[in-house]
Amino acid sequence: MQNRIxxxxxxxxxxxxxxxxxxxxxxxxxxGALAHSDIxxxxxxxxxxxxxxxxxxxxxxxxxxxxxxxVDNSVLYALCKDECSAGHHHDxxxxxxxxxxxxxxxxxxxxxxxxxxPLGFTEKQTDLVVSxxxxxxx
Amino acid sequence: MQNRIxxxxxxxxxxxxxxxxxxxxxxxxxxGALAHSDIxxxxxxxxxxxxxxxxxxxxxxxxxxxxxxxVDNSVLYALCKDECSAGHHHDxxxxxxxxxxxxxxxxxxxxxxxxxxPLGFTEKQTDLVVSxxxxxxx
DNA sequence: TTTGTTTTGCAACTATGTTGCAAACGATTA
DNA sequence: TAATCGTTTGCAACATAGTTGCAAAACAAA
Ligand SMILES: [Mn+2]
Ligand SMILES: [Mn+2]
Ligand SMILES: [Zn+2]
Ligand SMILES: [Zn+2]
Numbered sequence: 194m195q196n197r198i199x200x201x202x203x204x205x206x207x208x209x210x211x212x213x214x215x216x217x218x219x220x221x222x223x224x225g226a227l228a229h230s231d232i233x234x235x236x237x238x239x240x241x242x243x244x245x246x247x248x249x250x251x252x253x254x255x256x257x258x259x260x261x262x263x264v265d266n267s268v269l270y271a272l273c274k275d276e277c278s279a280g281h282h283h284d285x286x287x288x289x290x291x292x293x294x295x296x297x298x299x300x301x302x303x304x305x306x307x308x309x310x311p312l313g314f315t316e317k318q319t320d321l322v323v324s325x326x327x328x329x330x331x
Numbered sequence: 332m333q334n335r336i337x338x339x340x341x342x343x344x345x346x347x348x349x350x351x352x353x354x355x356x357x358x359x360x361x362x363g364a365l366a367h368s369d370i371x372x373x374x375x376x377x378x379x380x381x382x383x384x385x386x387x388x389x390x391x392x393x394x395x396x397x398x399x400x401x402v403d404n405s406v407l408y409a410l411c412k413d414e415c416s417a418g419h420h421h422d423x424x425x426x427x428x429x430x431x432x433x434x435x436x437x438x439x440x441x442x443x444x445x446x447x448x449p450l451g452f453t454e455k456q457t458d459l460v461v462s463x464x465x466x467x468x469x
Numbered sequence: 470t471t472t473g474t475t476t477t478g479c480a481a482c483t484a485t486g487t488t489g490c491a492a493a494c495g496a497t498t499a
Numbered sequence: 500t501a502a503t504c505g506t507t508t509g510c511a512a513c514a515t516a517g518t519t520g521c522a523a524a525a526c527a528a529a
Contacts (some may be wrong), residue, residue: 195424198494208495229485248507259507264400264458268485275511287446292455300452306444308425308459313466314438317430320402321446328451346475346526367516379478384517386476404517 197221205255212240215255216248226261226288227299240305261288261297262320273297285319291327297328335359343393350378354386355395362427364399364409364435399426399435400458409437423457429465436465 198217202209219235224227225237232245240248249270252258261269287303290296305321338353340347357373358365365373370383378386387408390396399407425441428434443459 210495212508212509216360226458242485242486243510244508259400260404262400262402262404262458262460264398264456266398266400266404266406268404287448289448289452298401301451303448305459306446308348308444308461310425310427310439310461311438311465311466312462313469314427315463315469316461317463318402319459319461320400321443322400323446323448323449323454323457325453325455328449331451331453348476348526356477379481380516381518382477 201257205257207251207255209316212236212244212248213251214253215239216245219246220258220272226269226299228267228269261299262322263290263297264322264324269297271297274301288320288322288326289327290322291330293326293330296327296329339395343395345389345393350374350382350386351389351404352389353377354383356398357411358408362435364407366405366407367398379447382451399437400460401428401435402462407461409435426460427465428460428462428469430462431468432469434465 196255198221199209201217201306202213207213216232219232223231229249231243232249233240233242236245238296249258253260253270254318256273259273261271265323287300287305289298291298291301303317307310308319310316336337336352336359336434337347340351345351353374354370358371361369365411366467367383370387370410371378371380374383387396391408394411396408399409406433426441427436427438429436440452443457446454446457448454
């Protein structure tokens with residue numbers, strides 16, 4: 194569906210450009226999470242590095258994608274669910290990174306449990322990343 | 332206790348050098364977690380960047396310090412508890428990052444809850460990072 | 470103190486991310 | 500369809516983070 198992509202951009206008041214369309218397409222086909230370098234390679238070296246950085250930034254701000262913290266200190270991005278919008282993410286789900294194949298999954302149905310913090314500490318955001326072996330590699 | 336530091340190095344079969352002593356000392360005084368750049372500044376620009384990288388790497392391998400994943404994609408290090416040893420970390424505790432003062436805490440007494448993964452996924456390691464406001468900033 | 474091993478500092482390099490600016494592009498309106 | 504105007508892009512230049520090879524220095528053991 195090419196129109197899905199255009200509609201998503203319009204809905205977020207973003208002009209429809211080649212790089213935005215292509216990068217969104219990559220996310221929809223990938224299923225899992227992508228790193229900046231993945232996109233650089235998969236886009237066929239068409240777009241400037243800077244453009245990709247700026248596009249990802251824009252998408253994060255608009256709530257189209259979200260970042261995933263990883264243990265090895267690399268930045269990953271994945272599509273947000275429809276309920277997300279600018280400044281109002283609903284990313285309270287667990288992320289899973291497979292040590293074998295490297296795929297990162299958004300486990301949308303596995304919610305992050307509440308943790309009891311010591312007195313005086315107040316929570317604003319919680320990130321939970323599990324690593325191990327995924328269903329394909331087991 | 333200067334001897335504590337030397338003993339810790341000996342116990343891990345590491346030769347006792349100025350940089351290792353100084354960096355361990357910084358961790359013991361800091362209480363919280365430190366970034367590579369913190370150490371670079373706090374050590375009085377004495378040691379080469381490369382030496383600091385290699386020292387931190389060595390300490391992680393020996394189980395003297397552990398890394399903390401952060402949402403903003405920076406690497407933090409903190410002292411391990413005594414039970415940790417090379418290849419056998421007991422870092423199943425929650426980490427807390429204060430949005431106000433930037434301090435990162437190891438909440439050694441707050442354990443990471445088990446999460447139910449979908450069928451086929453097996454856990455090996457779980458990291459949980461909470462951000463918000465710490466006891467000093469509240 | 471001598472010896473052999475480990476660690477350090479330096480230089481050079483790769484990777485990752487940011488900024489300013491002019492040219493190209495996209496949306497809108499005539 | 501063409502003109503206009505704001506947005507987006509690519510480029511160059513820069514900044515920061517991290518890695519590697521190698522010779523000199525420091526350390527541990529004898
Ligand atoms: Mn996700
Ligand atoms: Mn910790
Ligand atoms: Zn896998
Ligand atoms: Zn604080």
